[in-house]
Amino acid sequence: MKVQTKFHGDIELAAEEIYHFESGLPGFLEEKQFGLLTLDDTPFFVLQSTRTREIAFIVTNPFDVFPDYEVKLTDEVLELLQIEKEQDVLTFVILTISDPFNQSTANLQAPVIINGSKKLGKQFIMSGSDYRTKHKLFEPRIEQGAK
Numbered sequence: 001m002k003v004q005t006k007f008h009g010d011i012e013l014a015a016e017e018i019y020h021f022e023s024g025l026p027g028f029l030e031e032k033q034f035g036l037l038t039l040d041d042t043p044f045f046v047l048q049s050t051r052t053r054e055i056a057f058i059v060t061n062p063f064d065v066f067p068d069y070e071v072k073l074t075d076e077v078l079e080l081l082q083i084e085k086e087q088d089v090l091t092f093v094i095l096t097i098s099d100p101f102n103q104s105t106a107n108l109q110a111p112v113i114i115n116g117s118k119k120l121g122k123q124f125i126m127s128g129s130d131y132r133t134k135h136k137l138f139e140p141r142i143e144q145g146a147k
Contacts, residue, residue, distance in 0.1 A: 005048045006056035019121045031055055059092035071111055077124050081115040090114040105134040
C-alpha cells in the first residue's frame with residue numbers, strides 16, 4: 001500500500017506493516033489503519049495514519065523512559081486485541097514534542113497497545129490511575145554545586 005506520510009514522504013507499506021485500530025484513536029475515530037515507522041537514530045517512532053498524511057503521532061516505548069511505569073490491561077482490551085501471550089504486546093505512549101525539546105511530554109494515562117502478531121491496536125485510557133496526559137520526558141537536571 002502506498003502511503004503519504006507526514007515525516008517520511010511517500011512510502012510503500014506491506015500489509016504486515018499495517019496495524020488495525022477498530023475504534024480509531026480518541027479524536028480520530030475514522031482513522032483505522034496505522035503504520036509504525038522508525039525515526040532513524042532515535043528511540044522514537046511515528047504512528048502514521050495510512051489514510052491521512054497529517055495524522056502522525058510521535059511515540060516511544062514508555063519503559064525506556066519511565067522504568068516504573070505500569071499498565072494493567074483489562075479483560076476487554078485483552079479480548080479486543082486478541083492478546084494471548086505477553087510477548088505479543090507492544091506498548092507505546094504518544095509524545096507532545098515541545099520547543100525546547102527538553103519540555104516534551106508523554107501521555108502515560110492513555111498508552112497505545114498493539115498486538116504485534118495479530119496487527120491490532122487500541123489506545124487504552126487508564127481511568128482511575130495516577131498517570132497524567134503530560135509527564136515530562138526530561139526532568140530538570142540539578143546543576144553541580146547548586147543548593
